[in-house]
Amino acid sequence: MNAYKELEAHYQKIDDLRHIGAITGWDESAMMPAGGGAARSRAMATLNVLVHDLTVDPQISDWLMACENLELSPMQTANVAVIQREHRQAACLTSDFVRAQTEAVMASEQQWRISRAENDWATIQPHLERVVGLAREEAAMRADAGGLGLYDAMLELYEPGVTASQLDTLFEPLKTSLPPLTDAIIAHQANTPCLPLGDHFEVAAQRELGLSVMKTLGFDFNHGRLDTSHHPFCGGVAEDVRLTTRYSETDFLQSLFGVIHETGHAMYEQGRPKDWLTQPVSQALSMGTHESQSLLMEMQAGRSPAFMTFIAPKMRAAFGRAEDDPAWSVDNLYRQVTTVRRDFIRVDADEVTYPLHVILRYELEKALIDGSLTVADLPEAWHQKMTDYFGLSTAGNYKNGVMQDVHWPAGLIGYFPTYTLGALMAAQLFEAAKTSQPETLQQIETGDFTGLLSWLRQHVHNRGSAVSVDQLMTDATGLPLTTDAFLTHLHRRYLD
Numbered sequence: 001m002n003a004y005k006e007l008e009a010h011y012q013k014i015d016d017l018r019h020i021g022a023i024t025g026w027d028e029s030a031m032m033p034a035g036g037g038a039a040r041s042r043a044m045a046t047l048n049v050l051v052h053d054l055t056v057d058p059q060i061s062d063w064l065m066a067c068e069n070l071e072l073s074p075m076q077t078a079n080v081a082v083i084q085r086e087h088r089q090a091a092c093l094t095s096d097f098v099r100a101q102t103e104a105v106m107a108s109e110q111q112w113r114i115s116r117a118e119n120d121w122a123t124i125q126p127h128l129e130r131v132v133g134l135a136r137e138e139a140a141m142r143a144d145a146g147g148l149g150l151y152d153a154m155l156e157l158y159e160p161g162v163t164a165s166q167l168d169t170l171f172e173p174l175k176t177s178l179p180p181l182t183d184a185i186i187a188h189q190a191n192t193p194c195l196p197l198g199d200h201f202e203v204a205a206q207r208e209l210g211l212s213v214m215k216t217l218g219f220d221f222n223h224g225r226l227d228t229s230h231h232p233f234c235g236g237v238a239e240d241v242r243l244t245t246r247y248s249e250t251d252f253l254q255s256l257f258g259v260i261h262e263t264g265h266a267m268y269e270q271g272r273p274k275d276w277l278t279q280p281v282s283q284a285l286s287m288g289t290h291e292s293q294s295l296l297m298e299m300q301a302g303r304s305p306a307f308m309t310f311i312a313p314k315m316r317a318a319f320g321r322a323e324d325d326p327a328w329s330v331d332n333l334y335r336q337v338t339t340v341r342r343d344f345i346r347v348d349a350d351e352v353t354y355p356l357h358v359i360l361r362y363e364l365e366k367a368l369i370d371g372s373l374t375v376a377d378l379p380e381a382w383h384q385k386m387t388d389y390f391g392l393s394t395a396g397n398y399k400n401g402v403m404q405d406v407h408w409p410a411g412l413i414g415y416f417p418t419y420t421l422g423a424l425m426a427a428q429l430f431e432a433a434k435t436s437q438p439e440t441l442q443q444i445e446t447g448d449f450t451g452l453l454s455w456l457r458q459h460v461h462n463r464g465s466a467v468s469v470d471q472l473m474t475d476a477t478g479l480p481l482t483t484d485a486f487l488t489h490l491h492r493r494y495l496d
């Protein structure tokens with residue numbers, strides 16, 4: 001067996017173990033009784049150690065070196081490049097460091113749950129100081145191994161090939177244009193307030209509606225399923241995608257658009273290159289690309305007037321509302337799903353204000369990593385930026401300010417920007433799909449997503465990790481990623 005075949009076999013084994021981990025992780029969130037928790041944590045930790053040991057196996061370097069002398073196909077070459085990057089990322093941290101970091105993060109996440117509920121910054125601060133200190137060490141080791149800047153080295157874990165300087169260029173026009181745009185939209189929307197939809201929606205009816213929308217979008221139920229969990233997510237593996245939602249009896253739109261979002265993620269997984277599923281080159285290109293597929297379905301297609309025209313009669317039927325009920329008209333339902341407001345919480349934000357939440361976090365975490373901001377000064381810095389970008393004060397309001405997200409207590413630095421990269425990519429990709437298939441919106445209006453899905457399969461899903469984000473965007477849309485399509489979309493949807 002040549003070195004390349006050895007590598008493939010090795011990564012197939014890693015993929016098999018990750019498969020077990022993904023399904024077990026879904027089970028823990030969606031199915032497992034609480035009493036199974038302790039034993040499951042131990043089993044999963046053991047599995048993670050096995051996977052980690054395989055990814056840092058010293059033989060990998062030898063095989064990679066030997067591959068340089070082999071004649072490989074373009075996909076094989078791309079596979080080797082992804083393996084090279086992932087192996088470098090896994091091998092540059094010592095196992096002592098990984099253990100110390102895992103322990104610090106677990107303690108800090110647990111404390112965060114308590115501290116956030118009690119709006120108590122003082123009890124989380126020392127944990128966060130430890131976790132950020134370790135993240136700075138991690139960034140230094142990663143930067144050294146990859147020849148990258150400190151923040152770039154963290155970003156590379158989620159968004160390979162993208163740098164802080166590219167983010168600065170993309171985020172600047174958003175930072176300047178979104179605050180006045182938000183003002184204009186809020187003033188505009190004040191003219192036509194939303195009519196309330198009622199306050200009780202049967203969970204069984206919500207689930208049926210969710211399943212029928214998944215079918216409409218093109219989710220393959222032979223290779224996936226929908227269940228319920230406390231935090232909605234898309235898990236499992238490409239051949240068996242597990243998505244989850246949660247239901248609120250007072251607000252069905254939250255679950256429905258959550259399902260549409262996760263279905264976008266799920267269809268990306270289901271569309272990964274079929275012949276390469278066990279290999280790293282078939283993986284999603286980046287977290288931003290993943291988010292682009294969920295936001296394309298949720299924000300671009302799902303919240304369009306075309307889709308609301310299709311889904312409004314189904315919503316009325318699901319909850320027994322009359323056709324002439326003005327609250328359940330297409331116009332009012334569309335207003336319901338496109339209301340813009342300035343608020344404290346990122347996860348509840350609309351598509352107009354969301355990037356400002358991300359930019360705020362990006363600027364702060366970059367400063368934490370380069371050492372220009374200390375954890376002690378974080379609440380004040382957060383309050384300052386909330387005041388600048390949103391006109392909202394978070395002085396003393398840690399719960400809805402600096403403590404609202406689990407990312408930093410969990411040691412995730414470099415992750416936030418991927419949400420906005422995804423939103424920008426979604427707008428540019430949807431625009432390109434509509435240009436190449438001008439009938440797209442008419443098709444969506446009749447519940448026909450096959451044209452859109454096949455375009456996404458060809459231009460995004462089937463490419464796996466074989467190209468860079470820049471290359472994927474250029475091939476699919478004719479341009480590298482910019483903010484133009486996103487800003488045009490916002491103007492068109494909210495002000496025209």
Ligand code: CO
Pocket residue numbers: 261265291294
């Ligand atoms: Co998502």
